[in-house]
Amino acid sequence: MSEYVLKTTDLTKTYSHTDVVDKVNIEIKKGDIYGFIGKNGAGKTTTIRVVVGLASQSKGDIELFGDKHLNKGRKKIGTVIEYPAIYPYMTAKENVDTQRILLGVKDKSKTNEILDIVGLGNTGKKKAKNFSLGMKQRLAIALALIGDPEFLFLDEPTNGLDPTGIKEIRDLILKLNKEHNITVMVSSHILGELAKIATRYGVISKGKLVKEFYANDLENLVRSKIKIKVNDPQTAISLLKQQLNIENCELKDDTIYIYDHLDESGKINSMLAKHDIIIESISKEGDDYEEFFIKLMEGEVQNA
Amino acid sequence: MLNLILSDFYKLFKRKSFYVCALIAMVMSCLGVVLLNSMLSIGGIEVTAKEMGYNGIYALTTGLGEATLLVTILVSMFVPSEFAFGTIKNIASKGISRVSIYLSKFIVCTFICFIYTLLCGITSFTLGSIMWETGDLSGQNVILDILRMFGLFLLAQLALESIFIMVGFIIRQTGGTVASNLAITIVVPGVIISFIDFACSAWLKIENFSAAKYWISDYLNSFLSLSISQEVINRGLIVCICYIVASTAIGIYTFYKRDIK
Numbered sequence: 001m002s003e004y005v006l007k008t009t010d011l012t013k014t015y016s017h018t019d020v021v022d023k024v025n026i027e028i029k030k031g032d033i034y035g036f037i038g039k040n041g042a043g044k045t046t047t048i049r050v051v052v053g054l055a056s057q058s059k060g061d062i063e064l065f066g067d068k069h070l071n072k073g074r075k076k077i078g079t080v081i082e083y084p085a086i087y088p089y090m091t092a093k094e095n096v097d098t099q100r101i102l103l104g105v106k107d108k109s110k111t112n113e114i115l116d117i118v119g120l121g122n123t124g125k126k127k128a129k130n131f132s133l134g135m136k137q138r139l140a141i142a143l144a145l146i147g148d149p150e151f152l153f154l155d156e157p158t159n160g161l162d163p164t165g166i167k168e169i170r171d172l173i174l175k176l177n178k179e180h181n182i183t184v185m186v187s188s189h190i191l192g193e194l195a196k197i198a199t200r201y202g203v204i205s206k207g208k209l210v211k212e213f214y215a216n217d218l219e220n221l222v223r224s225k226i227k228i229k230v231n232d233p234q235t236a237i238s239l240l241k242q243q244l245n246i247e248n249c250e251l252k253d254d255t256i257y258i259y260d261h262l263d264e265s266g267k268i269n270s271m272l273a274k275h276d277i278i279i280e281s282i283s284k285e286g287d288d289y290e291e292f293f294i295k296l297m298e299g300e301v302q303n304a
Numbered sequence: 305m306l307n308l309i310l311s312d313f314y315k316l317f318k319r320k321s322f323y324v325c326a327l328i329a330m331v332m333s334c335l336g337v338v339l340l341n342s343m344l345s346i347g348g349i350e351v352t353a354k355e356m357g358y359n360g361i362y363a364l365t366t367g368l369g370e371a372t373l374l375v376t377i378l379v380s381m382f383v384p385s386e387f388a389f390g391t392i393k394n395i396a397s398k399g400i401s402r403v404s405i406y407l408s409k410f411i412v413c414t415f416i417c418f419i420y421t422l423l424c425g426i427t428s429f430t431l432g433s434i435m436w437e438t439g440d441l442s443g444q445n446v447i448l449d450i451l452r453m454f455g456l457f458l459l460a461q462l463a464l465e466s467i468f469i470m471v472g473f474i475i476r477q478t479g480g481t482v483a484s485n486l487a488i489t490i491v492v493p494g495v496i497i498s499f500i501d502f503a504c505s506a507w508l509k510i511e512n513f514s515a516a517k518y519w520i521s522d523y524l525n526s527f528l529s530l531s532i533s534q535e536v537i538n539r540g541l542i543v544c545i546c547y548i549v550a551s552t553a554i555g556i557y558t559f560y561k562r563d564i565k
Contacts, residue, residue, distance in 0.1 A: 052397040055563035074399030081397075085390035090318050098318075099394060102311035143394055 002066025005030050005151045005183045006051065011060035013043075013050050021047050022207035023060065028185060028200070030150075033177050035198030036187035039297050043207040044187040045082060048155050052079050065150070075103075078144030081155040084136035085143070088129035092120045092139050095128055096146060103147040110146065117180075118142040118172060134165030141172065151183045152176065158190055166190070170197055191293040203296045211296055222292045226258040226265050227285050231278040243271050308400060308408045316412055321381055326423055329374040333367035333424040337431045340366060360433030361441070361450065365528050367428020368457050371420040372464070372524060376489060378420075379413045379465050380482040383472030392564055402560045406473065410552060413469055417461050425454065449530040456527040456540065463520045463544035464489070470555035493521040518543055 006028040013021040021043045028034045038044045049055040051062055053074055064073025086095050096111045115121045118138040123131070128139060137157055144152055154173065158166045174197055176182045188194050194201070201218065203211045213221065230236045233254050240246040240258065244267065249258040261268070265282060272279055316322055340358060386392040395405055433439075440446065468485045475481045493516070500515035516522045523540040526532060 049563070052393075053399065054393055054396055054565075071399035071401070074397060077397070079393065079397040081390075081393050083390060085393050087315065087318070087389055087391060089320065094318055098311055098314055101314050102307055102395065102400075103398065104307040147398075 002063070003029050004063065005032075005065055006185070007063040007066075008047075008051065009061040009063075011047065011050065011062060012058050013046050013055065014058040019058075020207050021050065021057075024204070024207070024209045026202055026209060027212070028151075028183060030183055031177070031181065032183055032185075032200045033173065033198050034183075034185045035194035035201045036185055036204065037189065037191060037194060037201060037293055037297065038187070038204035039189055042204045042297065044204055045155050047204065048079075048081060048153050048185070048187060052077060052081070052153055054081070075147070076149055077151045077153060078141075078147070078149035079153045079155075080137070080140045080144050080157055081153065083159070084133075084140035086128045086136060086139050088127065090128055091125055092123045092128060092131075092135075092142070095139055096142050099143045099146040105147060114142045114145050117145065117175075119168070132165075133160050134162070134168060137161065137165070137169060138172065141169075145176070149182065152185070154184060154186045156188055157186060158188060158193055166193055173197055191290050195289040203293065205297050218289070218292075222289055223259060224262055225285055226262060226268065226282065228256040228258070228268070228272075228282045229254070229280040230256065230272065231280070235275075236272055236277050239272065239275055239277070240268065243275075244268065305404050305408065308395070308404055309411055312408050312412045313415070316382065316416070319382070321378060322416075325374040325378045326420060329371050329420050329424050330427040332370040332374070333428040334431050336366050336370055337363045337428050337435065340432075341435055354436070358432070359437045359439030360429045361439035361446070361530070363432020363436075364425050364429040364450065365453065365530065367424045367432075368421055368454070369424075369524065369528055370428075371417075371424040372461055372489075375417050375420050375461060375465060376468060376485055377482060378416055379468045380472060380485045381478055382416070383409050383413070383469050384476050384478050384481045387476035387564075388478050396564050403556055406469075406552070406556045406559050409473075410466070410469055413465050414462055417458060417465055421454070421458055421461060446530075453527060453530055453532075456532070456537065457524065459544045460520055460523040460527050460540065463547040464524070466548045466551040466555075467520075470551040470558075473555045473559045489521075492519060520544060520547060 004027055006026060008024055008026045010023040010025065011021055012019055012023055024043070024047055026047070036044050036047070046055065050057045051064075053070060061068065062070060064070055065076060067073050087098065090098070092115055093111055096114055100108070100111055112121060115123075118141050120135060120138055120142060123135070128136065131139065141152075141154070141157070144154075157169050157173070161169065170193060173184055173186060177184055186194060186198065195218065199215050201211075201213055201215070202209055228236070233251050233256055237249060237251050237256055240249060240256070244261065244264070246258055246261055248260045249256060251257075258268070262284065265284060269279060269282055340363065386395070392405070396402065467488060468481075471484050471488070472481045475484060497515045497519055501513065504510040504513040504515070517539065520543065523536075523544060526536050527540060
């Protein structure tokens with residue numbers, strides 16, 4: 001069985017001669033919480049809609065669970081796209097029952113079990129139209145969970161929620177991932193929230209996937225550092241280690257990154273100059289998640 | 305497909321509007337019969353119901369027709385509601401084919417047609433029988449004639465509903481679908497048919513052409529009789545089946561081709 005639950009190859013969706021999704025190659029491994037990041041209109045929702053079968057692709061390939069027979073794979077996914085798609089005239093239980101019957105799940109106890117997972121087990125006869133937005137969102141997730149999906153698509157699940165609601169959804173996603181082994185793709189433009197749960201990220205801008213990286217890499221990408229460009233980086237990095245005892249540094253693409261001694265850029269500068277190293281540039285860098293993602297979405301740190 | 309149909313029926317039975325519209329249809333059937341009774345003394349000339357040929361069977365033929373409006377309203381609300389609530393995404397994203405989704409809705413709407421027509425028929429027949437008399441049910445073919453009338457009327461009604469289902473899948477909004485479908489029931493027979501007749505006779509010089517023969521409304525009326533000529537039955541069957549097949553094919557095609565927002 002493929003290690004990827006989703007793999008797209010040059011996925012393209014064209015509306016009126018414009019590629020709103022442009023040759024997107026996404027790879028999501030089993031167990032990932034994949035944060036799909038992009039500004040409004042970047043192509044997140046369209047990509048998800050194409051993958052789950054609500055819109056047809058113009059070009060490219062999609063594989064779900066290593067299989068190009070998509071309708072088979074789609075039976076193993078759950079979706080919440082854009083806003084909670086629920087029947088307002090029904091109770092939470094009736095809503096879940098509708099989906100349970102649709103998917104042929106005979107075990108009626110599944111309904112209560114899933115409502116308990118999303119924390120709506122005690123809503124009784126209250127109609128869904130009277131639910132708060134957070135409750136509606138959780139009910140929509142409950143509908144997506146019927147049929148024991150292996151892969152969950154959550155498109156902007158925290159939209160319009162207050163901080164408590166956002167935390168509830170975040171905790172729920174983590175619970176589903178850790179306790180129920182569900183791979184999750186979460187799209188959002190609320191970046192700080194994604195940074196708390198995602199294990200892997202994909203950043204989409206103007207229909208193009210501009211960067212994919214793991215959460216571990218994110219720490220390095222956003223952490224404060226001194227960035228130095230010199231004429232002889234190999235010698236320079238040896239000198240840094242020998243002369244200033246700097247160990248937490250690395251050489252990447254002929255650029256030296258130093259992650260500690262951040263207040264000693266002057267000392268570093270003079271030491272390198274003393275050893276005839278020509279310094280082309282030395283600067284201090286570092287973002288918070290929000291700034292980093294915004295730069296990514298705007299294409300400023302494409303090669304970070 | 306069976307699960308999809310069962311799920312659609314579950315949604316239908318959970319809708320208050322299903323019961324409210326059924327109740328209104330039955331009340332309208334009763335009012336139709338009461339209205340017939342009031343006509344017995346029009347113009348100061350008293351005639352008996354027996355002289356007018358009124359009985360339960362006659363009330364049945366008038367009561368069935370009351371179902372059409374309420375079926376139109378319910379179908380126009382039920383079909384596009386999946387799009388309005390966004391719940392169509394929960395179905396279509398599960399790898400269920402668009403054809404199955406469309407046909408499931410068609411089957412449920414057929415049930416709505418059947419049950420509403422049946423309820424209106426039973427209501428009007430019962431009330432007519434109480435007010436006047438049952439009518440002679442012992443005749444050789446009376447029951448068969450009633451069943452034939454019921455079946456033909458149901459078919460004509462279904463032909464109309466198949467257009468409404470198609471409109472629901474194209475417009476995808478409850479308000480727009482209800483308005484469009486009510487307009488179809490009023491504008492097509494009232495304006496378009498008359499215009500086609502006029503165009504044929506005045507501009508194309510085609511004499512004796514009646515566009516009404518090719519529209520369903522004509523058969524919704526003419527099928528409500530126990531004695532219908534075979535020619536009308538044959539023509540009506542062909543027209544109704546053509547409308548069902550054509551509108552279902554167009555509806556499925558457009559649903560299949562268009563993305564779900």
